[in-house]
Amino acid sequence: MIEADVAVVGAGIAGVSVAAELSGHRSVVVLEQEAEPAYHTTGRSAAMFLESYGGPDVRALTAAGRAFLDAVGTLLTPRPLLWVAGADGLDRLAALAREQPALVPLSPDEAVALCPALRSSWCAGALLEPRALEIDVLGLHQHYLGAARRDGVRVLLGARVLAGRHTGGRWVLDTAAGPVAAAAVVNAAGAWADPVAAALGAPPVGLRPLRRTAAVARADGVDRTWPLVSDVAETFYFRPEGAGVLLSPADETPSEPCDARPDELDVALAIERVNAATTLGLRSVVTAWAGLRTFAPDRNPVAGPDPAAPGLWWLAGQGGYGIQTAPELARLVAASVAGGDVPAAVSVARFRRA
Structure with missing residues (x-):
């Protein structure tokens, strides 16, 4: 005993x-x-420290923990978050801006300047969280x-x-x-x-455990200083990872508790969505994985x-x-x-x- x-x-x-x-x-x-x-x-997990992510309670918990993470020393790396919207996502982007006035509104041209891989024909608006961070x-x-x-x-x-x-x-x-x-x-x-x-x-x-799929894909011309780019409609996100990009279709697939495995269709969907919004032309996947995000x-x-x-x-x-x-x-x-x-x-x- x-x-x-x-x-x-x-x-x-x-x-x-x-x-x-x-x-x-x-x-x-x-x-x-x-x-x-x-x-x-x-x-x-490829977690970020995002004070604009989640509901009010989650955001309060996140903000309260920043001092601890800063004190540890080497766990945080600056990586701004760029919320982007296509033409059909402008209402949602406006709602996010009203809810979180600390986010910085950007024009489509300003968003493309931060991440030149974005298609100017796709990006209709953006919001920036400049203090976002990658977490080790x-x-x-x-x-x-x-x-x-x-x-x-x-x-x-x-x-x-x-x-x-x-x-x-x-x-x-x-x-x-x-x-x-x-x-x-x-x-x-x-x-x-x-x-x-x-x-x-x-x-x-x-x-409820919900499966999320992620992958790293090869891409040319990726700049390590690009922000995390996330569709405000939560249909994709991507960020630089090594010589390529880490991407996800931001899926929430119901699952039993298990050793989650990536679905090839979800990986393909992530590539399709990111390619539609960018000029990255992603094709070759280096690795893919999945994890369970469990919600009350x-x-x-x-x-x-x-x-x-x-x-x-x-x-x-x-x-x-x-x-x-x-x-x-x-x-x-x-x-x-x-x-x-x-x-x-x-x-x-x-x-x-x-």
């Missing part, structure tokens, strides 16, 4: 960040079902994982949670790596968070104690915002588990059940 104050289920960015935040106050064990941490969504996702994960391990956190791999029961004021978990006992459990299992809750006898919250019904994170299950906390449903919101969500949940004050900056995240 392994015993700890807190058992965290999942060793992606959510699990290791909350484990690191808790490690100075509680003994912690992390339970990961795979043979390595960050195998699924975290390890396949694996660097951030390793920062948290290293900090947790230095504070004595144990990470058990191949430790899928099979069942659990709350008895005598603590949880006893049956895992593929043996029994684990803890006063508190944090369910940070990503796409598997609802199945983990079911194994513990807790009701699900209605999480309201598309806000599920973060906090479960009102139906004593001693169970959730940190799930981060959707496509899990990397950029990780610092503040980890602080929120860790503070709640440890019985301290929940930071006001992150109190916008609420526990929700379908």
Whole structure:
């Protein structure tokens, strides 16, 4: 029997960040079902730090975490975000501009000047987020994982949670790596968070894993200083990656929790859409992959104690915002588990059940 104050289920960015935040106050064990941490969504993310991405709660969480990311030092690289619209997307672009007045309106010519690969015949308008940043996702994960391990956190791999029961004021978990006992459990299992809750006898919250496909394609004349270019209608995005471009059709294909694989049709669709909006003429794909972005019904994170299950906390449903919101969500949940004050900056995240 392994015993700890807190058992965290999942060793992606959510699990290791909350484990690191808790490690100075509680003994912690992390339970990961795979043979390595960050195998699924975290390890396949090409995340950006975008303060204009997501709903108001997500944007507040993102903004509150910037100081932490800046303090770490080498995790952020400037990469402006250029929201672009074709003729049929101008209404949506105008709505985004009204909602977020900090975005800088650009004419089509100004947008093409920032990314000369854009077709002037396609681009009808644009908005710029000049402070957007690329995030070193694996660097951030390793920062948290290293900090947790230095504070004595144990990470058990191949430790899928099979069942659990709350008895005598603590949880006893049956895992593929043996029994684990803890006063508190944090369910940070990503796409598997609802199945983990079911194994513990807790009701699900209605999480939906959605597959997103990405690829890197060869392209000539790519300038590493180009911004991330994203269609305001969310039908594609692309950015420089090495000598080529990273691109996606921004798909959200419903999926069961699984080891996601890219669909050739989605890759082809991404190329078709980017080629229609640019002069890149993409054809040759270097590599492609897919990950699961898991959303709650309201598309806000599920973060906090479960009102139906004593001693169970959730940190799930981060959707496509899990990397950029990780610092503040980890602080929120860790503070709640440890019985301290929940930071006001992150109190916008609420526990929700379908």
